[in-house]
Amino acid sequence: MTESDMADSLILNPVFNRDGEATELPRFEMPQEMMLPGTAYQLVHDQAMLDGNARLNLATFVSTYMDDEALKLYMQTVDKNMIDKDEYPATAAIEDRCWRILGNLWHNPDVDHAIGTSTIGSSEACMLGGLALKRRWQAARKAAGKSTENPNLVMSTAVQVCWEKFANYFEVEPRWVPVTEDHLFLDGHELEKYVDENTIGVVAIMGQTYTGAYEPVKEISAKLDRIQADTGLDVRIHVDGASGAMVAPFCQPDLEWDFRVDRVASVSTSGHKYGLVYPGVGWIVWRDADALPESMIFHASYLGGDMPTLSLNFSRPGAQVLLQYYQFLRLGRDGYRAVQQGSLDVAQYLAEAIEQMGPFELISRGDTIPVFAWRLKAGANPNWNLYDLQDRLRMKGWQVPAYPLADDLADLTVQRIVVRAGLSHDLASRLLMDLRAEVDFLERLDAPMPREGSESHFHH
Numbered sequence: 001m002t003e004s005d006m007a008d009s010l011i012l013n014p015v016f017n018r019d020g021e022a023t024e025l026p027r028f029e030m031p032q033e034m035m036l037p038g039t040a041y042q043l044v045h046d047q048a049m050l051d052g053n054a055r056l057n058l059a060t061f062v063s064t065y066m067d068d069e070a071l072k073l074y075m076q077t078v079d080k081n082m083i084d085k086d087e088y089p090a091t092a093a094i095e096d097r098c099w100r101i102l103g104n105l106w107h108n109p110d111v112d113h114a115i116g117t118s119t120i121g122s123s124e125a126c127m128l129g130g131l132a133l134k135r136r137w138q139a140a141r142k143a144a145g146k147s148t149e150n151p152n153l154v155m156s157t158a159v160q161v162c163w164e165k166f167a168n169y170f171e172v173e174p175r176w177v178p179v180t181e182d183h184l185f186l187d188g189h190e191l192e193k194y195v196d197e198n199t200i201g202v203v204a205i206m207g208q209t210y211t212g213a214y215e216p217v218k219e220i221s222a223k224l225d226r227i228q229a230d231t232g233l234d235v236r237i238h239v240d241g242a243s244g245a246m247v248a249p250f251c252q253p254d255l256e257w258d259f260r261v262d263r264v265a266s267v268s269t270s271g272h273k274y275g276l277v278y279p280g281v282g283w284i285v286w287r288d289a290d291a292l293p294e295s296m297i298f299h300a301s302y303l304g305g306d307m308p309t310l311s312l313n314f315s316r317p318g319a320q321v322l323l324q325y326y327q328f329l330r331l332g333r334d335g336y337r338a339v340q341q342g343s344l345d346v347a348q349y350l351a352e353a354i355e356q357m358g359p360f361e362l363i364s365r366g367d368t369i370p371v372f373a374w375r376l377k378a379g380a381n382p383n384w385n386l387y388d389l390q391d392r393l394r395m396k397g398w399q400v401p402a403y404p405l406a407d408d409l410a411d412l413t414v415q416r417i418v419v420r421a422g423l424s425h426d427l428a429s430r431l432l433m434d435l436r437a438e439v440d441f442l443e444r445l446d447a448p449m450p451r452e453g454s455e456s457h458f459h460h
């Protein structure tokens with residue numbers, strides 16, 4: 001066979017009879033030879049098929065649906081690197097517009113003098129928020145001739161893991177305020193026991209990951225006012241609004257949790273959660289230059305101007321920022337309200353139906369962000385637990401995670417549903433049918449369900 005005959009026969013071979021498909025591939029070594037793009041595509045595509053169906057994944061907060069026009073835009077802009085502001089000044093200008101739009105949405109009193117940026121997600125945004133608090137504290141301590149050793153950050157034990165990372169990576173002591181049956185989230189209760197002269201700030205979560213609960217930023221702030229009156233300590237708040245900062249402005253507009261509360265120094269959110277963009281994009285906005293020390297900003301000159309940048313990453317996709325702007329334009333305030341309210345309605349419909357099934361008690365009802373969780377009632381059938389229900393639902397394609405609550409409440413297992421755009425009322429009623437059938441099955445068990453450590457399935 002000539003070389004060109006060989007090439008022809010490669011292309012002519014039906015895809016699953018080609019090398020790579022019909023032969024064994026090394027798993028952890030790069031193959032020596034090339035393969036046709038069509039074969040490589042099929043191989044990767046088929047492996048990814050084994051993942052769960054993203055739309056039926058009720059564990060994730062991250063967007064799994066966007067309009068076809070957004071997809072088109074995504075494909076056309078997938079090659080843009082956010083950090084290349086020289087090369088992509090129009091994308092940089094849109095980034096600037098987006099965070100100012102958010103600052104405005106979050107009632108920043110003077111968006112012209114605020115500072116903000118896009119990030120890869122809420123985690124990076126929270127790291128930057130925490131770092132700014134730390135720098136600001138250090139500067140004040142230095143100015144007063146005091147030690148800058150042993151900074152601490154006060155937060156609830158129910159924060160998302162990104163705050164543990166922040167404390168660990170940036171060497172700040174996490175001051176954990178425990179969650180208890182009476183105080184399921186940070187509410188200012190006994191805050192004076194945790195705040196001292198080394199406190200760089202307090203984190204308030206808008207939309208607790210475990211339950212969806214909003215931590216009452218205004219009450220926390222009022223408590224910090226009292227602490228300041230008693231001790232002189234002036235402690236600022238970072239609001240981790242990963243989910244809630246894109247829900248509350250539309251669905252609970254009267255709730256004051258943002259820059260309307262004077263102590264709020266910065267607010268972060270995930271564009272890829274209720275910002276309704278595919279992963280990964282996040283946002284952070286600081287109140288003003290005082291909240292973000294100049295020492296954290298890198299100045300790059302671009303197009304004759306000065307482009308301040310601050311980020312932990314260098315290169316990252318620019319397309320998501322354009323997609324965020326697409327959503328702002330496409331939906332506007334009315335559209336965001338409609339989408340989020342639609343998700344809240346589905347969450348509340350599901351929560352009520354689950355409450356009425358009998359064995360469950362709701363921990364939250366989907367009236368903050370469209371997220372709710374439930375537990376088994378005391379005295380429930382001992383032959384099954386929520387991990388079993390999770391596994392039974394998984395067999396029908398639904399991913400509905402069961403997991404232990406944070407630290408002090410770790411004995412308490414809950415199950416959670418995150419409703420996102422795309423979980424229609426119709427799909428939700430189908431979920432309820434499956435849920436009822438599986439609960440019936442489990443309730444009829446007269447011996448314990450065999451199981452092997454399904455706890456490991458949980459991920460935020």
Ligand SMILES: Cc1ncc(COP(=O)(O)O)c(C=O)c1O
Pocket residue numbers: 061120121122123124126160162205206207208209240242243270282460
């Ligand atoms: C409250 C909270 N903060 C931060 C994060 C981390 O967000 P990201 O996945 O965008 O980094 C999450 C993710 O679930 C969250 O719920």
